Amino acid sequence: MNNSQNDPGEFGLIDWMRQREGISRSRWTKLGIGDDCAILQPDRGSDLLVTTDMLMDGRHFRLQQDGPRAVGYKAMGVNLSDIAAMAGVPRAAVVAVALPRAHATELAQGLYAGMHELAGQFEVDLVGGDTNAWDGPLVISVTLFGEATERGAVRRAGAMPGDVILVTGTLGGSLFAGRHLRPEPRVALALAMHQVVPIHAMIDISDGLSSDLGHILAESGGLGAVLDESAIPIHSDAYDMSRKDGMCALDHALNDGEDFELCLVIAARDAARLLADPPAPAVLYRVGVVTERPGLRLRGADGHERPLVSMGFDHFRTVEDPP
Ligand code: ADP
Numbered sequence: 001m002n003n004s005q006n007d008p009g010e011f012g013l014i015d016w017m018r019q020r021e022g023i024s025r026s027r028w029t030k031l032g033i034g035d036d037c038a039i040l041q042p043d044r045g046s047d048l049l050v051t052t053d054m055l056m057d058g059r060h061f062r063l064q065q066d067g068p069r070a071v072g073y074k075a076m077g078v079n080l081s082d083i084a085a086m087a088g089v090p091r092a093a094v095v096a097v098a099l100p101r102a103h104a105t106e107l108a109q110g111l112y113a114g115m116h117e118l119a120g121q122f123e124v125d126l127v128g129g130d131t132n133a134w135d136g137p138l139v140i141s142v143t144l145f146g147e148a149t150e151r152g153a154v155r156r157a158g159a160m161p162g163d164v165i166l167v168t169g170t171l172g173g174s175l176f177a178g179r180h181l182r183p184e185p186r187v188a189l190a191l192a193m194h195q196v197v198p199i200h201a202m203i204d205i206s207d208g209l210s211s212d213l214g215h216i217l218a219e220s221g222g223l224g225a226v227l228d229e230s231a232i233p234i235h236s237d238a239y240d241m242s243r244k245d246g247m248c249a250l251d252h253a254l255n256d257g258e259d260f261e262l263c264l265v266i267a268a269r270d271a272a273r274l275l276a277d278p279p280a281p282a283v284l285y286r287v288g289v290v291t292e293r294p295g296l297r298l299r300g301a302d303g304h305e306r307p308l309v310s311m312g313f314d315h316f317r318t319v320e321d322p323p
């Protein structure tokens, strides 16, 4: 596929795969393609969450500069973030690696050290995988299995007009100082919030707030949202980035990827409760509201609303590599 105007892009391709899959063949499939994790419903026991993410040298990291330990850490972290986005409990992982032939063993050991750091912290077992060596660059793919709680997995679908949109941290500029390599999966926070209020919809911010919130709105039946410009929490990295590239820090906060914070949508009265007493040590930011009227809009300090175009990360459209 080329990158022409008519190219459906990464998300168009995923939609195509989703249509082709159609009605599920297996009775285990409760939720297939289209969310942060699939939900499988074994005949006995709780729902199983499954997610996989692949990282490639030159795209998601630079091995030469970052080192294998950081790569392993990120590979595990991004998957943990997807389990967090469904308010699930991570349990076990399998890992597939394509190692550059030179230094294969040393590299693998570094990767595992990084993965183990997070696996230990989140009580995840590495239960299998596949090891290959070749003359190409490093590729690592982690598949993570988790469990939904008795309150059920939280999906991207489920937002309702009038709901409040929250994010769990400051956003933007994650590439600036390597923060994209050190995700802090919000597993405990998601579980704690899900205990006290029903979360209508949730996603982790991997492609940028505008893009990821867009997924929630699309999956929730084509709703819209108004975001308050002054309420968007901007990370100091976004300011540093804007000094470097001249783009405004707000745009970095709205469109940069790999913050791995959560974006959640809950009823207005629950939001008031949660904001008054957030599960420690969390900081929650109220960034806007869901509307019946489709489309994303940004409201300035003067009350004026303007359309906000989702400019988040799309693997087929974004060609520049990490710094
Ligand atoms: P995330 O950023 O949360 O990892 P993605 O945007 O990568 O989500 O994927 C969105 C949905 O599309 C997920 O349900 C994912 O499993 C599915 N998906 C992505 N690529 C493929 C593929 N090659 N085949 C089948 N499903 C895919």
Ligand code: MG
Pocket (backbone or CB within 6 Å): 035, 036, 081, 082, 085, 203, 204, 206
């Ligand atoms: Mg995700």
